[in-house]
Amino acid sequence: MKQAIPSILALLGAAVLQVGVAPRLAIGGVVPNFILLVVVTLAMVEGPTAGCALGFAGGLVLDLLGSGPIGVWALVLCVVGYLTGMLQERLFAEGWLLPVTVVFAASLVAAFGYWMVSSIVGEGGAFGATVLRIILPSAVYNTVLAVLVYPWLARLLRREPAVETVRQFR
């Protein structure tokens, strides 16, 4: 439980930013998603289980803050957190390019997933226009934010130095 405290604090911080700051950073109706950034970062440093659990919790927070059906963001972000964590298992490259690419891909998957589930429950929009107006711009916006935020967030959430995840053996 003690080990989960930084993750919970990061999620609370992201929720505060999502309500207090994100709406003021909106460009053309596109709002950055701080909760997604925290979920993806945690999944990359902690793996699929933590990514999945925090994704569900973060998604639930987004659902409660929004006005759409409750459960859709929880569903989408727990899958995105899990998939991102699976990537972490297979990739161990350091540097900024990989995480930024992963944030871009995760944002695309999350937005597409949200559109898909919303469409199933009868609340989705036309696919082409939604891609151009929301899915792609949000992914780009989140990626730009990730460049600024990821190094600090990863340092906060990482429980051990990254180099220890690679071990030599004879």
Place this chain on the structure above:
Amino acid sequence: MRGLEVETRKGRPVLLVVLVVIAIILVSIYFREGEDGVLHRSRAVALAASEPVAIAGEWVSTPFRRVGGLASGLAVSRTEYEELRVQNEEFRARLAELEEAGLEAERLRGLVGFVEEQDFEYVGVRVIGRPTTSWEGALIIDRGENDGIRTGMPVIAAQGLVGQVVEVSPGSSKVRLITDQRSGVAALVQASRAEGIVAGTLEGPMILDFVDAEEAPVAGDVVLTSGMGGIYPKGLVVGDVVDVYDERHRLYPTIEVESRVPITEIEEVLVITAPGTAGDEAGQ
């Protein structure tokens, strides 16, 4: 032999499946339960909890907006600005305050004048929160249940219809905008009186649906609330027709309507707490 072994943290597919199933159950319950259901009520709690954060966000961002407005205003008369450099610091602060107060008074005069014409009972409110994701169109206002606000009440601005109250907490409320894809407004075209439903979309302009091709409006026509359904009073401006075209797969022409309300800039709105009698008197 030397090599590298990646220390992995194995995923638990069972956890993923369990959480996905829980999420699907939540979505299902949300649609099945009524407005008084647990999930709907939990959203009112979340709204109340996020209220201080939304107010703080608005409080922090307001000076930046004011300074931005001041800077753009001063750019017009730079010579004058140079002459007054000595008094600059004090004057700028004062000017910002006065400009803001003047703009606010102008906006409120417009709002109140419009509503008094319609003879509505209303509550003036400030916008303290804006959409938290790209997927929704909602505002948070600084009045709630304690001020007589109830779900379903229409919300207007001087430019026209804004939306409808959908969540209420003791001190704040959430307003779903007419541009949100979950919104639908019974409307009519002012010129032809053709009736239809204006629905918000994810991708941009609203769509006026169920209007026959023979009665289709042209770009520039004004769309008003029709009063059908009893949610919105008759005669409120919904927006202007910006495009009309036929799509092969649709029975009715696609009529795009743009709201006149500047959603990203709007700071004050009015919640109509009781419909007026002006329309009734006119009809007698």
